[in-house]
Amino acid sequence: MDPESPLKQIRTYQGDVADALGRQNESLVSIQQQEALKRRTTGIPAEPSATEIEMGKKKNDFLFLLIGSVFFIIVGTLGAWFGYREYTRRTAPPAIIAPESRLISPDRETEINISLMNREDFTVKFAEIASGAGDEELVHLVARVGTTTPLRLATTAELFSLLQSRASGSLVRAFDKVFMLGVVGKNPFILVKLASFENAFAGMLAWENIMAEDLLPLFSASEELKVIAPGYVFRDVTVRNKDVRALYASSTPVLLYSFFDNNFLIITDSFDALQTLIDRLTRERLSR
Numbered sequence: 001m002d003p004e005s006p007l008k009q010i011r012t013y014q015g016d017v018a019d020a021l022g023r024q025n026e027s028l029v030s031i032q033q034q035e036a037l038k039r040r041t042t043g044i045p046a047e048p049s050a051t052e053i054e055m056g057k058k059k060n061d062f063l064f065l066l067i068g069s070v071f072f073i074i075v076g077t078l079g080a081w082f083g084y085r086e087y088t089r090r091t092a093p094p095a096i097i098a099p100e101s102r103l104i105s106p107d108r109e110t111e112i113n114i115s116l117m118n119r120e121d122f123t124v125k126f127a128e129i130a131s132g133a134g135d136e137e138l139v140h141l142v143a144r145v146g147t148t149t150p151l152r153l154a155t156t157a158e159l160f161s162l163l164q165s166r167a168s169g170s171l172v173r174a175f176d177k178v179f180m181l182g183v184v185g186k187n188p189f190i191l192v193k194l195a196s197f198e199n200a201f202a203g204m205l206a207w208e209n210i211m212a213e214d215l216l217p218l219f220s221a222s223e224e225l226k227v228i229a230p231g232y233v234f235r236d237v238t239v240r241n242k243d244v245r246a247l248y249a250s251s252t253p254v255l256l257y258s259f260f261d262n263n264f265l266i267i268t269d270s271f272d273a274l275q276t277l278i279d280r281l282t283r284e285r286l287s288r
Contacts, residue, residue: 013284040170099142101153101185103191104262104280105182106140108133114154115145119164123217130183130221140182140274151180154191165214171203175265181218187273189266191281197262204245204257205267208234212247212255219269224249261285 102109112125126141133139144151145158155177160167176193183189194200207214212225219225234245241259246256257267258274260281266276 006125015067053209084106095124099153100178101139101142101180103178104138104277104284106182107137109140111144111151113145113151114143114158114162115147115151118163119217120160121128122139122162125219126188126218129219130186130188133183134185135185138184138280140180143181155179159190163214163217166210167207167214168203170199174199174203184268184273184276186221187268187270188214189268189273189277190218190223191277192265194259194263197259200265201259208245208247215255215267217256222254222269224252225254225269228254240278242277243275244271244274 010280073198098157110129114122117125128141129141142156143159145154146152154162156175156179157172157177159179159181160172165172168263169256174194174196176195176267178193180191181189212219212228228247228249232247232249234247234255237244237246237256242258244256244258247275248254253271255267255269256271256274258278259265260278264281266274266277266281268277
């Protein structure tokens with residue numbers, strides 16, 4: 001037989017290679033199919049493809065980015081809130097603690113220590129403060145006692161002792177310890193919180209005959225009160241539906257007092273001042 005030509009040998013070799021590659025591919029596909037079938041039957045999940053792995057990485061990266069963004073937003077918001085709160089705390093004006101004796105809102109307050117004062121000293125000091133008040137200004141005189149700070153508020157009993165008042169013990173006990181002393185315009189006043197209205201009412205009636213003299217340190221600017229005759233007595237008057245006991249010198253009241261809602265005693269020397277105090281007490285009651 002004639003030997004094969006070189007061209008035929010090349011073609012035969014190419015065919016053999018192609019057959020071998022086809023068989024190899026078939027074997028690989030067969031192996032993969034068998035492996036997948038085995039995993040399904042045994043419950044073992046199939047291995048993810050390269051595309052699935054890449055998509056999983058992208059999802060994880062996005063999730064981490066989202067969580068990180070939310071975290072920094074929350075931290076930034078909390079930091080801004082704490083910073084703002086600290087700023088407002090540092091820049092806020094200091095809280096003003098009102099003294100307990102501020103029974104109504106004043107236009108101005110001034111404090112004095114009455115611990116070392118006698119009746120004459122107090123008379124001079126109170127007259128000085130009263131003369132410096134504006135025509136319609138309400139000034140609260142905060143009376144304190146003590147030798148070391150903080151000084152405490154003087155009690156009603158301590159004020160009456162300083163005035164050398166001869167009011168009965170039952171009357172003083174009918175007063176609460178809290179009182180407000182001051183001037184409205186040029187008119188002195190004392191506003192006393194009551195512990196017992198019934199005892200205070202009876203005690204005030206019994207005190208009337210010497211009240212003007214006892215309270216002279218507060219009303220020292222009133223020349224009529226200084227020289228009022230013993231025969232003058234308090235009498236009942238009505239001012240805007242309020243019962244008032246008034247001491248007159250001729251046609252002018254020089255001292256008067258009234259009760260407000262059975263909770264407060266008001267002592268002053270003019271009807272205008274009394275009405276101002278009643279109006280402010282009413283506003284304080286309505287605002288609570």
